[in-house]
Amino acid sequence: MHLIIDGYGGDPRRLADLELARALLDRVPLEIGMAKIAPPYVCRYEGAKPGDWGISGFVLIAESHLSVHTFPDRGLLWADIFSCKSFDADRLVEAVREAFSLQEARVTLLGRGLEYSEELTPTATRRASP
Amino acid sequence: MHLIIDGYGGDPRRLADLELARALLDRVPLEIGMAKIAPPYVCRYEGAKPGDWGISGFVLIAESHLSVHTFPDRGLLWADIFSCKSFDADRLVEAVREAFSLQEARVTLLGRGLEYSEELTPTATRRASP
Numbered sequence: 442m443h444l445i446i447d448g449y450g451g452d453p454r455r456l457a458d459l460e461l462a463r464a465l466l467d468r469v470p471l472e473i474g475m476a477k478i479a480p481p482y483v484c485r486y487e488g489a490k491p492g493d494w495g496i497s498g499f500v501l502i503a504e505s506h507l508s509v510h511t512f513p514d515r516g517l518l519w520a521d522i523f524s525c526k527s528f529d530a531d532r533l534v535e536a537v538r539e540a541f542s543l544q545e546a547r548v549t550l551l552g553r554g555l556e557y558s559e560e561l562t563p564t565a566t567r568r569a570s571p
Numbered sequence: 572m573h574l575i576i577d578g579y580g581g582d583p584r585r586l587a588d589l590e591l592a593r594a595l596l597d598r599v600p601l602e603i604g605m606a607k608i609a610p611p612y613v614c615r616y617e618g619a620k621p622g623d624w625g626i627s628g629f630v631l632i633a634e635s636h637l638s639v640h641t642f643p644d645r646g647l648l649w650a651d652i653f654s655c656k657s658f659d660a661d662r663l664v665e666a667v668r669e670a671f672s673l674q675e676a677r678v679t680l681l682g683r684g685l686e687y688s689e690e691l692t693p694t695a696t697r698r699a700s701p
Binding site (some may be wrong): 443445447478479482484486488493495497499501503504505506508510512521522525533549551553554 | 573575577588612614616618623625627629631633634635636640642647651653655663679680681683684
């Protein structure tokens with residue numbers, strides 16, 4: 442499944458904190474029972490226009506990934522969590538909301554990939570979408 | 572905007588080709604007018620169950636990313652392209668379809684992020700969604 446979080450009203454200092462993003466990408470997979478297959482990659486982006494800068498990061502999990510992109514000057518964040526396995530979407534939304542002190546998080550949940558997971562892991566625990 | 576490609580019936584040899592995935596992630600940003608901010612990261616994943624293996628990769632673009640995950644034994648692929656700027660979705664779908672010889676590509680296009688891009692680049696060329 443694919444969880445999309447569009448975050449608004451975040452704390453600019455937190456959204457600009459590269460180490461905070463790295464720590465989030467490093468710990469969240471374990472919290473939702475997934476295994477990283479590479480360490481997180483995080484970098485600071487600086488565009489040509491004022492305000493066009495932020496933190497981008499990525500971590501690969503088994504056939505899955507988490508990504509974050511922030512725009513500190515706008516208080517904005519975009520996060521994606523895609524996995525062929527079911528996971529606790531509410532927990533992830535809360536982890537991201539708390540990490541960046543978001544005032545609003547618009548959440549989209551897509552079911553993609555789960556049909557394959559069910560064949561591979563027929564006994565996997567599933568949860569209802571929020 | 573966020574382009575989601577769920578690919579079926581792909582060529583297992585191509586889906587298992589790490590260098591093919593790396594080359595795709597390396598060249599596609601340029602083809603759609605975007606700048607990489609880091610080289611592609613690609614790796615092979617081997618799960619515990621038969622058939623649970625494949626190639627995973629991503630590349631960070633300015634406040635954006637491309638990712639691919641493949642399951643060669645199933646002919647499956649999941650790709651994502653997220654950007655705060657508009658891009659040629661049809662061209663990307665074709666590039667991915669051709670690279671992995673997909674028989675079917677289910678495409679989802681989300682508008683997220685574009686409201687920010689419009690403020691930053693008011694003269695950016697926009698195209699209609701397919």
